[in-house]
Amino acid sequence: MSNLMMYVATMTVVTYLIRVLPLTLFNKPITNIYVQSFLYYIPYVTLAVMTFPTILYETNSQLAGFAALIVGIMLAWKDNGLFQVSIACCLVVLTMEYII
Template sequence: MSNTYIYILVAAVVSTLIRVLPVTVFRKPIKSRFVRSFLYYVPYVTLAVMTFPAIIDATQNKIAGILALICGTIAAWLNQSLFRVAIICCVVVFVVEFVLI
């Protein structure tokens, strides 16, 4: 058996366990306020952990990525739409990379 098949098998088992384990362990509604709030924020934290490094590393210059992250955070804080935040970040990266190159 080659390593590829072992990797696929391990991935399949882990994926299945992630989906089956909560159903078998938590049969009753979760009443703990702490656990419920923890589970509520897990998807947001996971998305943030995957997104923030990618924002900085996706540009040719890390300064452009950091400035875009800062400007996007400020725009989102000011209740701008997701489309506007994305446009602002793209413009910031374009301008900073144009100036620095």
């Protein structure tokens, strides 16, 4: 039980430091265009890294996941909203699972 509490305490400290250190270290706005560009894309990359494996491996067949991925990319490229893209991908997976 003490190991569990140590893990929770370590997680708490790390999470706290990640949230507090940028506030204490950076007093002025970031003016470097490369750093700004890097920070701009972090949420998108994080979301992609978390969802990409799930798209392919959570379906019964990887073909259905891959088809939904292609449809999702095409619809997102055409500036459709997140809701329309997710519904279309779900329908593609359901259709492919039914066919296969």
